[in-house]
Amino acid sequence: MFIQFEDEVKSVLKRAFEITGFRFSDLSLEESEHADLATSAAFRLGAACGKSPISIAREVRDAIRLDDSELIGRVEVAGPYINFFVSEKYFSRTVERIHAEGVDFGSVTGTGGKKVIVEHTSANPNGPLHVGHIRNSIIGDTLARILRRCGWDVEVQYYVNDMGRQIAVVAWAFEHFELDSSMKSDHAIADMYQRANQLLEEDEERWKEVNELMQRVEGGDELVLKQFSRVVEPAMDGIRETLKRLNIDHDVFISESSFVTSGDVFKIVEDLKRTGRVRVDDGAFVVDLKDLGIEKSLVLQRRDGTTLYTTRDLAYHRWKAEQCDWMIDVLGSDHKLVSRQLRLVLDLIGVKQPDIVIFEFVSLPEGSMSTRKGVFISADELLDEIKKHALEEVSTRRPDTSPEFKERVAEIVGRAAIRYDIIKVSADKAMVFNWREALDFEKQGAPFIQYAHARACSILRRARGDGEEDDLGSADPTLLTGESERELIKKMAYLPKAIERAGQDLKPHILAAYARELAESFNQFYRDSPVLNAEEDLRRARLMLVDAARTTLAITLETLGMEAPEEM
RNA sequence: GGGCGUGUGGCCUAGUGGAUAUGGCGGCAGCCUCCUAAGCUGUAGGUCAGGGGUUCGAAUCCCUUCACGCCCGCCA
Numbered sequence A: 001m002f003i004q005f006e007d008e009v010k011s012v013l014k015r016a017f018e019i020t021g022f023r024f025s026d027l028s029l030e031e032s033e034h035a036d037l038a039t040s041a042a043f044r045l046g047a048a049c050g051k052s053p054i055s056i057a058r059e060v061r062d063a064i065r066l067d068d069s070e071l072i073g074r075v076e077v078a079g080p081y082i083n084f085f086v087s088e089k090y091f092s093r094t095v096e097r098i099h100a101e102g103v104d105f106g107s108v109t110g111t112g113g114k115k116v117i118v119e120h121t122s123a124n125p126n127g128p129l130h131v132g133h134i135r136n137s138i139i140g141d142t143l144a145r146i147l148r149r150c151g152w153d154v155e156v157q158y159y160v161n162d163m164g165r166q167i168a169v170v171a172w173a174f175e176h177f178e179l180d181s182s183m184k185s186d187h188a189i190a191d192m193y194q195r196a197n198q199l200l201e202e203d204e205e206r207w208k209e210v211n212e213l214m215q216r217v218e219g220g221d222e223l224v225l226k227q228f229s230r231v232v233e234p235a236m237d238g239i240r241e242t243l244k245r246l247n248i249d250h251d252v253f254i255s256e257s258s259f260v261t262s263g264d265v266f267k268i269v270e271d272l273k274r275t276g277r278v279r280v281d282d283g284a285f286v287v288d289l290k291d292l293g294i295e296k297s298l299v300l301q302r303r304d305g306t307t308l309y310t311t312r313d314l315a316y317h318r319w320k321a322e323q324c325d326w327m328i329d330v331l332g333s334d335h336k337l338v339s340r341q342l343r344l345v346l347d348l349i350g351v352k353q354p355d356i357v358i359f360e361f362v363s364l365p366e367g368s369m370s371t372r373k374g375v376f377i378s379a380d381e382l383l384d385e386i387k388k389h390a391l392e393e394v395s396t397r398r399p400d401t402s403p404e405f406k407e408r409v410a411e412i413v414g415r416a417a418i419r420y421d422i423i424k425v426s427a428d429k430a431m432v433f434n435w436r437e438a439l440d441f442e443k444q445g446a447p448f449i450q451y452a453h454a455r456a457c458s459i460l461r462r463a464r465g466d467g468e469e470d471d472l473g474s475a476d477p478t479l480l481t482g483e484s485e486r487e488l489i490k491k492m493a494y495l496p497k498a499i500e501r502a503g504q505d506l507k508p509h510i511l512a513a514y515a516r517e518l519a520e521s522f523n524q525f526y527r528d529s530p531v532l533n534a535e536e537d538l539r540r541a542r543l544m545l546v547d548a549a550r551t552t553l554a555i556t557l558e559t560l561g562m563e564a565p566e567e568m
Numbered sequence B: 001g002g003g004c005g006u007g008u009g010g011c012c013u014a015g016u017g018g019a020u021a022u023g024g025c026g027g028c029a030g031c032c033u034c035c036u037a038a039g040c041u042g043u044a045g046g047u048c049a050g051g052g053g054u055u056c057g058a059a060u061c062c063c064u065u066c067a068c069g070c071c072c073g074c075c076a
Helices: A002-020 A041-049 A051-061 A088-104 A135-148 A166-175 A185-202 A203-220 A223-244 A264-274 A309-322 A333-348 A381-395 A403-423 A444-465 A483-505 A509-528 A536-559
Strands: A038-041 A074-078 A081-086 A114-119 A151-158 A252-255 A278-281 A284-287 A297-302 A326-332 A355-358
Touching: A002 A038, A002 A051, A002 A483, A038 A536, A041 A081, A041 A151, A041 A333, A051 A074, A051 A081, A088 A483, A088 A536, A114 A135, A135 A151, A135 A326, A135 A355, A135 A483, A135 A536, A151 A309, A166 A185, A166 A203, A166 A223, A166 A509, A185 A203, A185 A223, A185 A264, A203 A223, A223 A444, A264 A278, A264 A284, A264 A309, A264 A444, A297 A309, A309 A326, A309 A333, A326 A333, A333 A355, A381 A403, A403 A509, A403 A536, A444 A509, A444 A536, A483 A509, A483 A536
Parallel strands: A114 A151, A114 A326, A151 A252, A326 A355
Antiparallel strands: A038 A081, A074 A081, A278 A284, A284 A297
């Protein structure tokens, strides 16, 4: 409903500018603590036409006609600011609308099925996901959910790097070690990877054998590819299992090698040669990007005729581009330069460019993580540990409940807590993983939001138990005039805007902050406004509000990839 | 050395041109005969890394210095 209010403000303001004859280029609308929406346009208009901003603000205010608007209640001038406030109707309409639309509130539907492919995680299958990888997964998955709500037909892809050097190392190690079958498969692969690296360090000569595998696989040698898949498959099985525990799902897993066997990589090289930008450097083909602002030229094909990771990535993107209207890649900050190169080169051959969402690294207090050295905290370990803590929490808080209940709550609270801690922080901020903080359930994180939802459900459950409130249709939301009722409704009305902003800016942390504020508003309402003991009409109106809050919290949680428990 | 990014109370963090800088954690002081206290209320705590500039107005833009991270492979 906030978006509709904003539209009305834009329209009346535009008209007022026309009437007063001010040339506007920018309405300068901003959310403000002093109003529901405000504009500081008078400052700029004042500078442009030599009048005082204050008098301009008054003039514009006087020209504003609210005849056609029902969501704007009043307009006030405060110095040079013009402040807009929502109307009475805004509140009742919001509650009614959420009641009518249910879980579709805040969803844009029927946009013609424009398709976006979100690529995320795409971690090398040489070990389990660690706490750095899952920042990628969680950002990507949350974005996918947000864009789905924004009306996009979203497909999520995992690009499987099944022919990298790391994979070759493990494939080579298969000739020397047994896979430890007592471990989860991806952990067993990592273990083998580490042992192989030790062996290679001790005897540098052995690299020759690994390099031979690399050469053969880059030439598309089916036999070696099969050997590689003995590594990739168990690793991917383990990774998929971890992702599932995080409530993350991919639609398509596409392997890097498929672009070699299909010949697509070589077509890319040929097409680029035709652009006249490719030069031969010591037998290798490279693309010069100096005039496009990048000193470092991009190597497409080695002297020996094989291609590189980036070349295959180009082929992958061309293939992807043909299937969608928009591409988004979620990548770690180490890919900043490469992804810029990728975008430029794609443009050279007329392929649309992906939007790249870059996130900064997650490190450990003692330094950066390394699968090779075995220095990392795996996502599985974190999930197990947090579930253990969640189980302790639920056991002390709800000692009377069944073991199954405790188990289920611990699982959904645990994974949500992990997701929230990661998604709440802006992607361009480096993070240091901290066990104490990760396992802290007291702070305002996911459990706080889930708890608000459970509280709402609890009230509704009791009301239903009283045998009355199944028809909230007859409730009168205009009775909801209390301060904290109003604040809560305003927050609920903002949900579609929060989702829209997060989607437009590709910044999922915006939604995380919103979720926390929404839960806070509900908790304040919960404190101030007794529902079940209220007088009959008010009771029914408040039940309708609680129901709308429950819906809004559930939508928000779902979009963040977190379960909304009815009880916890 | 060059490029990109980050720097906000003890710790973490929101805010990238607008009104007294947002929250959390931790601290201190309170609130359960009442819908789940995984909750609520109050309070202390700030040279928005330093300096200079632009602007009616700067955490936000420009210049500069410093600190930290990532990148600068015919690796992936």
